[in-house]
Amino acid sequence: MGSLVRIEAVDFFYLAMPQVLDIGDGSQDMVLVRLQVGPYVGWGECEASPLPTIASLVCPMSHSACKPVRDSVLGQPLDDQADIARIGDAVRANSLDLLQADHALSGIDIAMWDALGKRLDAPVYLLLGDDRAYPKVPYASQLFGETPEETGEKARRTRADGYRAAKFGWGTFGRGSVEADAAHLQAARAGLGDDATLLVDAGTVWRDVDQAAARLDALRECRVTWLEEPFPAGEFAAHRALAAIYGDIALAGGEGCHNARQAEHMIDHAALGFVQIDAGRIGGITPARAVATYAHQRGVMYVNHSFTSHLALSASLQPYAGAEHDTICEYPVEPKSLAVEVTRDHIAPDADGLIHLPARPGLGIDLDLDAARRYVQDVEIKVGEQTLYRTPELRD
Amino acid sequence: MGSLVRIEAVDFFYLAMPQVLDIGDGSQDMVLVRLQVGPYVGWGECEASPLPTIASLVCPMSHSACKPVRDSVLGQPLDDQADIARIGDAVRANSLDLLQADHALSGIDIAMWDALGKRLDAPVYLLLGDDRAYPKVPYASQLFGETPEETGEKARRTRADGYRAAKFGWGTFGRGSVEADAAHLQAARAGLGDDATLLVDAGTVWRDVDQAAARLDALRECRVTWLEEPFPAGEFAAHRALAAIYGDIALAGGEGCHNARQAEHMIDHAALGFVQIDAGRIGGITPARAVATYAHQRGVMYVNHSFTSHLALSASLQPYAGAEHDTICEYPVEPKSLAVEVTRDHIAPDADGLIHLPARPGLGIDLDLDAARRYVQDVEIKVGEQTLYRTPELRD
Numbered sequence: 165m166g167s168l169v170r171i172e173a174v175d176f177f178y179l180a181m182p183q184v185l186d187i188g189d190g191s192q193d194m195v196l197v198r199l200q201v202g203p204y205v206g207w208g209e210c211e212a213s214p215l216p217t218i219a220s221l222v223c224p225m226s227h228s229a230c231k232p233v234r235d236s237v238l239g240q241p242l243d244d245q246a247d248i249a250r251i252g253d254a255v256r257a258n259s260l261d262l263l264q265a266d267h268a269l270s271g272i273d274i275a276m277w278d279a280l281g282k283r284l285d286a287p288v289y290l291l292l293g294d295d296r297a298y299p300k301v302p303y304a305s306q307l308f309g310e311t312p313e314e315t316g317e318k319a320r321r322t323r324a325d326g327y328r329a330a331k332f333g334w335g336t337f338g339r340g341s342v343e344a345d346a347a348h349l350q351a352a353r354a355g356l357g358d359d360a361t362l363l364v365d366a367g368t369v370w371r372d373v374d375q376a377a378a379r380l381d382a383l384r385e386c387r388v389t390w391l392e393e394p395f396p397a398g399e400f401a402a403h404r405a406l407a408a409i410y411g412d413i414a415l416a417g418g419e420g421c422h423n424a425r426q427a428e429h430m431i432d433h434a435a436l437g438f439v440q441i442d443a444g445r446i447g448g449i450t451p452a453r454a455v456a457t458y459a460h461q462r463g464v465m466y467v468n469h470s471f472t473s474h475l476a477l478s479a480s481l482q483p484y485a486g487a488e489h490d491t492i493c494e495y496p497v498e499p500k501s502l503a504v505e506v507t508r509d510h511i512a513p514d515a516d517g518l519i520h521l522p523a524r525p526g527l528g529i530d531l532d533l534d535a536a537r538r539y540v541q542d543v544e545i546k547v548g549e550q551t552l553y554r555t556p557e558l559r560d
Numbered sequence: 561m562g563s564l565v566r567i568e569a570v571d572f573f574y575l576a577m578p579q580v581l582d583i584g585d586g587s588q589d590m591v592l593v594r595l596q597v598g599p600y601v602g603w604g605e606c607e608a609s610p611l612p613t614i615a616s617l618v619c620p621m622s623h624s625a626c627k628p629v630r631d632s633v634l635g636q637p638l639d640d641q642a643d644i645a646r647i648g649d650a651v652r653a654n655s656l657d658l659l660q661a662d663h664a665l666s667g668i669d670i671a672m673w674d675a676l677g678k679r680l681d682a683p684v685y686l687l688l689g690d691d692r693a694y695p696k697v698p699y700a701s702q703l704f705g706e707t708p709e710e711t712g713e714k715a716r717r718t719r720a721d722g723y724r725a726a727k728f729g730w731g732t733f734g735r736g737s738v739e740a741d742a743a744h745l746q747a748a749r750a751g752l753g754d755d756a757t758l759l760v761d762a763g764t765v766w767r768d769v770d771q772a773a774a775r776l777d778a779l780r781e782c783r784v785t786w787l788e789e790p791f792p793a794g795e796f797a798a799h800r801a802l803a804a805i806y807g808d809i810a811l812a813g814g815e816g817c818h819n820a821r822q823a824e825h826m827i828d829h830a831a832l833g834f835v836q837i838d839a840g841r842i843g844g845i846t847p848a849r850a851v852a853t854y855a856h857q858r859g860v861m862y863v864n865h866s867f868t869s870h871l872a873l874s875a876s877l878q879p880y881a882g883a884e885h886d887t888i889c890e891y892p893v894e895p896k897s898l899a900v901e902v903t904r905d906h907i908a909p910d911a912d913g914l915i916h917l918p919a920r921p922g923l924g925i926d927l928d929l930d931a932a933r934r935y936v937q938d939v940e941i942k943v944g945e946q947t948l949y950r951t952p953e954l955r956d
Contacts (some may be wrong), residue, residue, distance in 0.1 A: 178943070180620070188624045190657070213626050213658040215619035215943065216612045220660070223611035224576070228584045228730070229763070230609050256792070260764065261586070261841075262609040263818060264616070264660040334624070367625070368656065396652070398821025422659055425794025429825060445657075544942040547574070547611065 169202030169283070171240050171251075174272065175556045176221050178214035179539040181500050188307055188334030188367060190471040191499035196506070196536065197271035198558075199279050201242050205560060206279025207531060209476040211444030212267035218543060220264040222552040230261040233268040245291060248276045252450050256423070266422035266447050273448020274479040274527070281526030287482075288527060292453055294486025299518035301329055302495030303363055305471065308335035312347040319355025322497065326517045329492060330356055333365025333392065338375070346382035353386040361492070363416070365392040373405045383413050390438055392416040397426075400433040407435035416440055419469040424451035428458050440494070442469035443479045452483040456490075466490045473503040474510050478527040481511075485521050495519065505535035533558055564637050565598030565679070567647075570630050570668065571952045572617050574610035575935040577896050584703055584730030584763060586867040587895035592902070592932065593667035594954075595675055597638050601956060602675025603927060605872045607840030608663035614939060616660035618948040626657040629664045641687060644672045648846050652819070662818035662843050669844020670875040670923070677922030683878075684923060688849055690882025695914035697725055698891030699759055701867065704731035708743040715751025718893065722913045725888060726752055729761025729788065734771070742778035749782040757888070759812070761788040769801045779809050786834055788812040793822075796829040803831035812836055815865040820847035824854050836890070838865035839875045848879040852886075862886045869899040870906050874923040877907075881917050891915065901931035929954055 180193035195210035195217050210217050225231045236254040241247055252273055259265035277288045289297045304327040309315035315332060322330045332352050337345055353362055364383065370376050376394040383391060391413060395402045397420045407415050414437025421427040422445055430436055439459050443452045456466040466487060468480035477495070484490050495513075496503070504510075508530040511519050522528025537558050545553040576589035591606035591613050606613050621627045632650040637643055648669055655661035673684045685693045700723040705711035711728060718726045728748050733741055749758055760779065766772050772790040779787060787809055791798045793816045803811050810833025817823040818841055827835055835855050839848045852862040862883060864876035873891070880886045891909075892899070900906075904926040907915050918924025933954050941949040 184621050184623070186621065186624050190623050190626070193620075193622050211657075213616065213619050213622050213660075215941070215948075216615040216658065216660045219612040219615040220609065223609050224589075225580050225582065226589050226609050227580070227586050228582050230586070257764070260792075260816065261607075262612065263663050264609075264612045267659050368653070396656075396821075398819060398825070400821070400825065420656065423794060425792075425796075429794070429796065429829070433825070433829070541943050544940070545611070546940040547937050552611075 168241050168243055169204070171199055171201050171237055171242055173198070173200035174221065174234050174237050176218050177555065177558055178218060178541040178543050179502055179506065179536060180214070180541050181502050181539070189500065191496060191503040194472055194502065195271055197275045199272065199275040201279040201283070204279045204282045206275035206277070206282065206526065207475060208271035208273070208275030208278060208479065209444050209473060210267050210271035211442050211472060211476065212270070215543065216264045217268050218553055219545065220262055220268045222545065224547060226261070229258065231258045233259055233265050233272070237272055242276060242280065245280070248273065248280065248450055251276065252447060267445060270444045270446065270448045273450050274443060277449050277482070278526035285525050287521065287523055287525065288449065289482050289485035289521060292482065297485035297521040298488045299520050300481065300493035301491055301517065302327065302493055302513055302519045303329035303331050303361065304497040305331045305494045306498050308332045308337050308348055310335065312351040315348045316351030316355040319352045323356050323360060326513060327360070328517050329361035329363065331363035331365055331494070334367040337364070338366045338369035342378045342382065345379055349382050349386040349388065362386060362388050363390050363392065364388050366394045368393045368396045370394050373402050376406050377409045380410060380413070388413055390414040390416040392440070397421065397430065403434035403436070414438055416467070419445070421446050423447055424454045427455040431459055431462050431464050436464055438465045438467050440467045440469040441483070443483065444476050449479055449482050456484045456487060460487065468493050470494050471496045472499065474507045475527060475529045475531070477511055478521060478529050481521050482527070493519065502539045505532060506539070508532045533560060564639055565600070567595055567597050567633055567636050567638055569596035570617065570633050572614050573951065573954055574614060574937040574939050575898055575902065575932060576610070576937050577898050577935070585896065587892060587899040590868055590898065591667055593671045595668065595671040597675040597679070600675045600678045602671035602673070602678065602922065603871060604667035604669070604671030604674060604875065605840050605869060606663050606667035607838050607868060607872065608666070611939065612660045613664050614949055615941065616655070616658055616664045618941065620943060622657070625654065627654045629655055629658070629661050629668070633668055638672060638676060641676070644669065644676065644846055647672065648843060663841055666840045666842065666844045669846050670839060673845050673878070674922035681921050683917065683919055683921065684845065685878050685881035685917060688878060693881035693917040694884045695916050696877065696889035697887050697913065698723065698889055698909055698915045699725035699727050699757065700893040701727045701890045702894050704728045704733050704744055706731065708747040711744045712747030712751040715748045719752050719756060722909060723756070724913050725757035725759065727759035727761055727890070730763040733760070734762050734765035738774045738778065741775055745778050745782040745784065758782060758784050759786050759788065760784050762790045764789045764792045766790050769798050769805070772802050773805045776806060776809070784809055786810040786812040788836070793817065793826065799830035799832070810834055812863065815841070817842050819843055820850045823851040827855055827858050827860050832860055834861045834863050836863045836865040837879070839879065840872050845875055845878050852880045852883060856883065864889050866890050867892045868895065870903045871923060871925045871927070873907055874917060874925050877917050878923070889915065898935045901928060902935070904928045929956060
């Protein structure tokens with residue numbers, strides 16, 4: 165392993181599209197994380213509001229359990245998996261009362277795994293203890309069309325592009341009539357054909373069980389595999405009540421969990437069939453892996469949540485790459501140019517429509533820094549006379 | 561009620577002690593919130609890291625469910641209690657993926673209640689539907705001494721000051737030997753005398769049940785009423801296991817909950833005897849009130865969490881002011897000068913050692929703005945060419 169190396173720099177970058185639209189598309193900006201670990205560079209991404217996340221990295225201490233995230237990371241030795249766990253525990257303890265810290269930690273944890281993989285010349289999934297990465301069936305994750313016709317056209321295109329599974333979400337779904345939702349679902353099913361997997365994301369739109377239950381006939385008729393986030397994540401009782409009504413149509417959720425325990429509580433108490441974890445929110449690959457292990461013990465399917473770059477996609481796949489029976493994965497198919505251009509490498513479906521994690525060190529994804537630089541937002545944060553943050557140079 | 565008024569300004573201020581110490585004392589800084597609601601000014605306080613909280617107020621939109629908190633508040637009509645609930649719901653939906661938003665909302669919700677109370681000429685507890693505010697027994701909330709002798713001296717002083725209850729927390733407790741902890745507990749009990757209530761806050765120090773269980777004999781010998789936060793809040797199974805071992809010594813927790821559902825889940829699954837809610841973290845008085853109602857249905861005692869100013873103290877007491885059987889309340893006794901000087905009014909124990917909420921409009925606490933100004937930290941946040949935040953003038 166060579167001698168001990170330390171985390172010498174922790175840099176956050178705020179990248180954004182020139183124009184951010186008021187739609188449910190999380191690929192319009194990102195927090196890119198760069199760690200310098202001895203001679204190695206690790207990259208990560210937080211699925212988070214950039215400005216508060218940067219602030220959580222550099223803010224002044226409030227008290228002993230409310231410290232800036234950087235204090236628990238900078239200068240720490242990073243020689244093995246145990247160091248990553250230790251640093252994560254330190255952030256959670258030292259920044260206990262800093263709510264945004266879990267989102268900041270997410271990108272740091274991902275970048276630590278990337279750096280460690282590069283140092284040990286191994287993909288992250290091997291470092292996690294898996295023997296191999298199984299290919300996954302990507303579901304083409306996209307927003308509903310504005311009209312059923314547009315949804316149908318998106319579904320046909322998805323099918324023509326070779327996808328065996330698709331998810332439609334957000335937009336007007338759940339906000340209008342049951343009939344309007346049914347028309348979207350029927351258009352999606354017709355466009356995909358009979359043998360494709362159809363998933364639906366309600367985007368936490370409802371507040372009571374009846375609204376969700378009213379969509380059951382349409383979901384069943386269109387053979388929807390899961391309904392995702394019918395309610396806000398904390399509404400355990402509503403989830404349980406709906407699961408009892410839905411029967412064979414599974415509930416999916418968990419993307420908003422910002423620590424492993426929350427996801428475990430959803431598994432235990434919200435009757436999930438699928439738990440969806442975003443490594444960029446839950447605190448990184450480390451807690452995501454813990455949730456995957458827990459889900460398998462409880463007979464719940466683990467699925468990644470990912471809606472931005474292929475750096476984030478790779479990170480989201482690592483925790484369950486070795487889980488042969490978790491066969492499906494989220495795959496964003498209409499990301500904004502930022503999310504596409506920021507990486508040189510992309511994880512593309514093969515001739516059979518399956519995707520494979522790169523068998524390369526770390527996350528196996530090289531960045532395109534020239535492209536990324538075009539999206540960097542210059543940020544400056546001053547408290548008193550002190551400049552706590554100024555966007556650093558984006559380099560390898 | 562007069563004509564409709566709107567929220568015309570939402571201003572956050574970062575106040576801090578000249579020097580912030582690395583101790584478990586949350587009174588060293590604050591986010592002070594000022595709302596201009598027609599001709600009325602409402603004040604609130606977030607129990608939160610100031611810089612990320614300010615950033616969550618003003619940050620650029622990331623997507624439709626990740627908007628700056630201010631967007632859901634500024635310009636909204638605020639005529640009655642339903643408006644407060646509606647604005648809170650809007651923040652939670654529009655800032656769903658902005659983790660820090662719940663802490664920002666907390667101070668805003670508190671300030672909305674203060675403004676509405678001033679407008680309707682009624683204390684907040686009346687607006688919440690309670691007939692009256694019952695006096696509470698304040699427990700003198702403080703840190704353990706560095707030595708058992710110092711803890712004993714603090715306990716004697718607390719008793720001499722007329723308090724009937726005291727809580728000691730953080731410091732070295734739980735970090736050394738069982739014997740060292742026992743010595744602190746014995747000193748605290750000896751200093752308080754036999755008839756006072758003794759509470760202990762472990763500050764989430766342990767990671768397994770055995771460490772906590774090893775303190776049982778000392779806790780019992782010293783007749784400790786509750787042990788607070790033995791573990792991180794999400795460790796439901798550990799809480800349940802410890803409660804089974806502890807028997808008559810209750811567990812207390814919940815201060816870190818940043819929405820009502822999390823607190824309800826702790827009540828349901830973490831075997832709490834006391835649920836402790838900080839209105840400055842959970843999203844304000846509105847969700848705190850919901851938790852109080854839920855706790856009463858489940859036979860769990862509700863207690864405020866408060867460790868900063870008397871503005872925050874008043875806010876933390878309103879949700880259960882009318883609950884006659886929840887007799888105890890947290891009362892910080894060694895706040896830093898910032899937390900003392902920021903208000904002109906203070907909620908002091910009467911001759912019987914009880915405290916009373918002011919029977920005045922809103923929170924009933926006037927600020928001392930001249931004093932507060934001395935603690936204001938000048939903050940400037942720029943993204944690109946745009947200055948998103950610059951500390952505004954602090955005025956009435």
